[in-house]
Amino acid sequence: MLTRQRTIILIIKYLIMSELLKLNQVNLTYQTGIDNIKVLKDIDLKTMKKETISFVGESGSGKTSLIMLIAGLEKVTSGQIFFRNQDITRLSEDEVSKIRRKNIGIIFQSFYLIPNYTAVENVALTLELNKFKDPQNEAKELLERFGLKHRLNNLPSQLSGGEQQRVAIARAIATKPELILADEPTGNLDSENSAMISEILFNYVKEEGSSLILVTHDEKLADKAQRKIEIKDGKID
Numbered sequence: 143m144l145t146r147q148r149t150i151i152l153i154i155k156y157l158i159m160s161e162l163l164k165l166n167q168v169n170l171t172y173q174t175g176i177d178n179i180k181v182l183k184d185i186d187l188k189t190m191k192k193e194t195i196s197f198v199g200e201s202g203s204g205k206t207s208l209i210m211l212i213a214g215l216e217k218v219t220s221g222q223i224f225f226r227n228q229d230i231t232r233l234s235e236d237e238v239s240k241i242r243r244k245n246i247g248i249i250f251q252s253f254y255l256i257p258n259y260t261a262v263e264n265v266a267l268t269l270e271l272n273k274f275k276d277p278q279n280e281a282k283e284l285l286e287r288f289g290l291k292h293r294l295n296n297l298p299s300q301l302s303g304g305e306q307q308r309v310a311i312a313r314a315i316a317t318k319p320e321l322i323l324a325d326e327p328t329g330n331l332d333s334e335n336s337a338m339i340s341e342i343l344f345n346y347v348k349e350e351g352s353s354l355i356l357v358t359h360d361e362k363l364a365d366k367a368q369r370k371i372e373i374k375d376g377k378i379d
Contacts, residue, residue: 161227162321162353163189163212168221170207170376181207183376185221191320194347194354196367204376205357209325212355213248214238225321243272247314247352249343251326253306255298261285261309262294268316284312288342304335308342315346322347324356328363336360 170182182204189195197205210216211223214230222231225245230238242248255264262281269277285294288308298306307327315322327343328336340363347354356367364370372379 160190161188162191162193162225163187163355164222164224165212166222166224168211168223169219170204170211170216171219181376182211185378187371187378189321189353189355191353192347192351193369194344194367195356195369195371196364197355197357197371197373198359198361198364199373199379201359203373205373206325208373209248209323209355209357212321213246213323214242244317245320247317247319247322249307249311249314249322249324249327251329253298253310253330255306255309255313257298260295260297261290261301261305264298264309265313265316268313272317274317281312281316284316285309288312302335303331304338307331307335307339311339311342311346315350315352318350318352320352322352322354324354324358326357326359328358328360336363340366 165185165187168182168185169180172179172181185208197208199205207216211218218231222229224230225241230241233241256267259267262278262285265281265284266277269280274280282294285291285308288311290305290308290312293301293305298309301309307330311327322343324343328339331339343354344366346352354367356363358364
């Protein structure tokens with residue numbers, strides 16, 4: 143029989159191995175002239191592997207800024223962000239970019255598809271950058287999985303909002319990232335498309351074992367996550 147101390151040590155080791163993301167006293171401050179605007183204040187957060195988390199709160203509360211920091215697209219003013227037990231706040235932009243490209247998928251509210259690339263080309267580009275052997279075929283398979291078999295060769299301007307977001311999601315998850323970050327993924331969609339995107343996103347993370355952190359004003363979407371966290375005035379409430 144394991145001793146109590148041995149059991150505790152094993153539990154701690156398991157938690158460390160299962161921890162994907164950790165934010166330790168993270169602050170973000172912008173300077174405008176002589177004024178300092180505190181956007182995020184003393185944020186502590188832990189995300190485990192295969193966990194889903196939603197952030198809710200009023201506009202301007204700091205939700206999107208938090209996503210940008212986790213993605214390494216913004217630098218913390220103070221504090222630390224650990225991804226897979228590595229302090230990414232100490233890394234160069236190139237080093238963070240490499241981690242992001244291989245391990246983190248980002249879904250934006252505004253899609254940001256390349257306008258002169260077809261749906262399949264938009265997705266395949268991510269796979270090409272990560273040196274996948276058959277990017278075109280893998281992109282096709284993923285888009286077909288999301289019900290876009292008939293839209294493979296359409297440009298973004300020829301797609302509906304819901305279809306564009308499905309392409310954007312396919313692009314973000316094409317490399318099977320451990321962490322998916324979604325900033326208002328249904329913000330520009332009607333209720334029918336919002337429900338479809340929500341189902342696609344949560345089904346995918348369940349099937350592939352990814353972690354998901356999303357920012358949303360959609361309470362139905364937020365409630366699907368295992369944890370729902372409110373941010374108020376730059377703090378986790």
